Amino acid sequence: MRIVALAGGIGGARFLRGLRAAAPEADITVIGNTGDDISLFGLRVCPDLDTVMYTLGGGINEEQGWGRQDESFTVKQELLEYGVGPSWFGLGDRDFATHIVRTQMLAAGYRLSAVTEALCDRWQPGVRLIPMTDDQVETHVVVDDPEHGRRAIHFQEWWVRLRAALPAVSIAPVGADEAKPAPGVLKAVEAADVVLFPPSNPVVSIGTILAVPGIRDAVAKKTVVGVSPIIGGAPVRGMADACLAAIGVETSARAVAEHYGPDLIDGWLVDEADGDVAVEGVEVRSRPLLMSDPEATAAIARAALDLAEELAGGTGR
Ligand SMILES: O=c1nc2n(C[C@H](O)[C@H](O)[C@H](O)CO)c3cc(O)ccc3cc-2c(=O)[nH]1
Numbered sequence: 001m002r003i004v005a006l007a008g009g010i011g012g013a014r015f016l017r018g019l020r021a022a023a024p025e026a027d028i029t030v031i032g033n034t035g036d037d038i039s040l041f042g043l044r045v046c047p048d049l050d051t052v053m054y055t056l057g058g059g060i061n062e063e064q065g066w067g068r069q070d071e072s073f074t075v076k077q078e079l080l081e082y083g084v085g086p087s088w089f090g091l092g093d094r095d096f097a098t099h100i101v102r103t104q105m106l107a108a109g110y111r112l113s114a115v116t117e118a119l120c121d122r123w124q125p126g127v128r129l130i131p132m133t134d135d136q137v138e139t140h141v142v143v144d145d146p147e148h149g150r151r152a153i154h155f156q157e158w159w160v161r162l163r164a165a166l167p168a169v170s171i172a173p174v175g176a177d178e179a180k181p182a183p184g185v186l187k188a189v190e191a192a193d194v195v196l197f198p199p200s201n202p203v204v205s206i207g208t209i210l211a212v213p214g215i216r217d218a219v220a221k222k223t224v225v226g227v228s229p230i231i232g233g234a235p236v237r238g239m240a241d242a243c244l245a246a247i248g249v250e251t252s253a254r255a256v257a258e259h260y261g262p263d264l265i266d267g268w269l270v271d272e273a274d275g276d277v278a279v280e281g282v283e284v285r286s287r288p289l290l291m292s293d294p295e296a297t298a299a300i301a302r303a304a305l306d307l308a309e310e311l312a313g314g315t316g317r
Contacts, residue, residue: 008205
């Protein structure tokens with residue numbers, strides 16, 4: 001079975017670990033969000049790609065969900081002694097090595113997709129991880145800053161420094177319009193038996209991947225099953241509610257499915273806590289969706305695959 005999953009950071013990575021366990025024989029391609037990428041200290045940092053790579057490769061800090069386990073912060077501290085920030089973004093010493101290798105390879109002319117493949121040679125994530133694009137796309141957030149007025153800031157500044165406390169006036173994946181899908185992205189989607197949307201952020205993770213021209217159209221032709229990132233009317237983790245508010249979508253499992261719409265998704269898993277959810281044109285199934293441990297997560301992934309198989313059989317897509 002050929003599976004494609006679109007993934008953001010923590011929620012996506014954990015779901016993928018369950019998916020790998022639920023379908024050990026499957027050929028899994030992960031299309032990773034790069035809208036969160038940021039250049040810091042002259043280095044290119046790709047948080048979502050790294051979170052997927054470290055999580056599936058056994059190197060993630062499990063409590064935090066991002067960054068490396070057994071991490072230290074000597075380099076960050078030394079930079080701060082020179083007055084060089086930002087202090088609000090926690091790049092650890094082990095993690096720095098990844099960004100140094102990536103930046104060196106990019107400077108030598110390798111594309112991000114080739115660099116990601118090279119990094120994955122070390123981590124052996126057991127899936128093929130491809131960035132959504134090799135072109136630079138950066139999510140920016142427009143806020144009304146009490147000190148500086150209306151301005152656009154990098155997504156990471158809004159997410160990490162401000163903890164999304166300033167309401168987003170708008171959120172834009174800058175550069176997405178001109179970006180091309182990375183080599184292998186469209187081919188993988190076209191060859192897929194099923195496309196899965198893990199419980200990643202519908203706006204700044206999955207929404208950003210779908211904003212790269214060509215990807216949404218390719219995905220829409222397939223059997224697509226999504227897992228709601230909203231449980232009991234609130235995001236399981238992260239601040240997806242702040243992102244949904246920015247695009248005028250209510251924070252509910254139903255509203256997110258309607259936002260994707262029946263032209264894009266065929267099946268939608270919601271948690272039992274959300275009661276009866278009905279979405280026109282979308283097959284909705286209710287089950288526990290908390291990724292509380294690897295077994296529970298694998299069972300969610302299995303349910304998504306079962307629903308996809310059922311729908312593919314039914315629609316002949
Ligand atoms: O909340 C934080 N998230 C951090 N994250 C997570 C990241 O900002 C976001 O959670 C994702 O971009 C959203 O998917 C990091 C991820 C990396 O790969 C590397 C460094 C960081 C640093 C932080 C941090 O200092 N604080």
